[in-house]
Amino acid sequence: MNDIILCKLGEMILKGLNRRSFEQKLLNNIKKRLDNIGSFKVYCLQSTVYVEGAEGADMVAAFEALRKIFGIIKLERAAACEKDKDAIVALAKEYLKDELLQAKSFKVESKRSDKSFPMTSIELSQYVGGELAEVFPDTKVDVHDPELVVFVEIRDLAAYVHGPAVPGAGGMPLGSNGTAVTLLSGGIDSPVSTYMIARRGVRLIPVHFFSFPYTSELAKEKVLKLATELTEYCGNMTVEIVPFTHIQEEIKFNCPEEFFTLIMRRFMMRIAERIAKDNGAKAIVTGENLGQVASQTMEAMAATQAVAELPVLQPLIGMDKQDIIKLARQLGTFDTSILPYEDCCTVFTPKHPRTKPKVAEVAAAEAVLDVEALVNEAIAGIERVKVSYSGE
Ligand code: ATP
Ligand code: MG
Numbered sequence: 001m002n003d004i005i006l007c008k009l010g011e012m013i014l015k016g017l018n019r020r021s022f023e024q025k026l027l028n029n030i031k032k033r034l035d036n037i038g039s040f041k042v043y044c045l046q047s048t049v050y051v052e053g054a055e056g057a058d059m060v061a062a063f064e065a066l067r068k069i070f071g072i073i074k075l076e077r078a079a080a081c082e083k084d085k086d087a088i089v090a091l092a093k094e095y096l097k098d099e100l101l102q103a104k105s106f107k108v109e110s111k112r113s114d115k116s117f118p119m120t121s122i123e124l125s126q127y128v129g130g131e132l133a134e135v136f137p138d139t140k141v142d143v144h145d146p147e148l149v150v151f152v153e154i155r156d157l158a159a160y161v162h163g164p165a166v167p168g169a170g171g172m173p174l175g176s177n178g179t180a181v182t183l184l185s186g187g188i189d190s191p192v193s194t195y196m197i198a199r200r201g202v203r204l205i206p207v208h209f210f211s212f213p214y215t216s217e218l219a220k221e222k223v224l225k226l227a228t229e230l231t232e233y234c235g236n237m238t239v240e241i242v243p244f245t246h247i248q249e250e251i252k253f254n255c256p257e258e259f260f261t262l263i264m265r266r267f268m269m270r271i272a273e274r275i276a277k278d279n280g281a282k283a284i285v286t287g288e289n290l291g292q293v294a295s296q297t298m299e300a301m302a303a304t305q306a307v308a309e310l311p312v313l314q315p316l317i318g319m320d321k322q323d324i325i326k327l328a329r330q331l332g333t334f335d336t337s338i339l340p341y342e343d344c345c346t347v348f349t350p351k352h353p354r355t356k357p358k359v360a361e362v363a364a365a366e367a368v369l370d371v372e373a374l375v376n377e378a379i380a381g382i383e384r385v386k387v388s389y390s391g392e
Pocket of ligand 1: 182183184185186187188189190191207208209210285286287288292293295296
């Protein structure tokens, strides 16, 4: 029996002339990811990526890895045979034996992308369904509400039999939409915003602002753990750890308290933009969410973003917290995010932050600082840490 995984492509099939390059990106991403697991043959035909394992390859691990690769909308494990109706029946009997023994009802659904096959889809479904019903008398054919659907696909190279598909990660292949910098704190939100932009095909450079000794070494480890957890979706990344202590102290000692957070966030933007430009990245991603905290009002965000030329992408802006948490749980970052280490944002939080600042007021409040020198110093002190998915 020829065990194979069929991955159906998502919206990239709408890309017209660019479609080939999207497919090529996806194939490269898949190959790179599966290299960790074993030896596989990967090819694309008719909007489907085929993944065949070499003898003894771990198909279960491959399937799990493929579920996290962007660009695949659904996937299924399937068995292949020659394009012959009786070969298909024989394969279905063997491959889906356990499922057919358990289900009270079933139907066969056929699809023919090879139109030279001598039966129509309906004829083939009826034939295979009839034969299976004889071999498995305890399950009856029910075309309206079956417990099990047996799928038969007649494609270019072979016929394939499989059970229900599972949803893939969706989105666009990583790297098909450029690179962005993502601000990664240790919180719940920014791992989710990072994931959401990666899902649109964007490679990411995580940037973390680190205020040692106000925030501990453990807080840094936590961020690196989050970044590592994200690599399953985002691929291997290099985290840029920016020393932020001096900037925060300068703000605390020289600027009005009500603007601490906003000035700090403006420094984050400036530094993120420098890192972006140095790495050819075209946007800055944050986990901001309208109204969640004082610095996430529209006025506060205007003050923060006024110093950035690049677009600031805020994929969580209109989400409810509980939906963000749900996504964080699905991604597997939630449990790490709630570890109790402090973030630099909470180090010098003003008692009464201004929620409706004027951009000019914030700019005036920070004018006492040597902004350029502080940014240069932070950039010069960056520590770069590579994170990769386990097994590599
Ligand atoms: P999160 O849950 O992501 O920490 P938050 O709800 O705590 O977000 P803020 O503290 O206002 O919100 O931060 C807003 C965004 O700014 C974060 O989502 C993140 O993108 C970025 N950010 C905050 N602190 C840091 C940090 N220390 N390093 C890097 N980025 C940060
Ligand atoms: Mg936070």
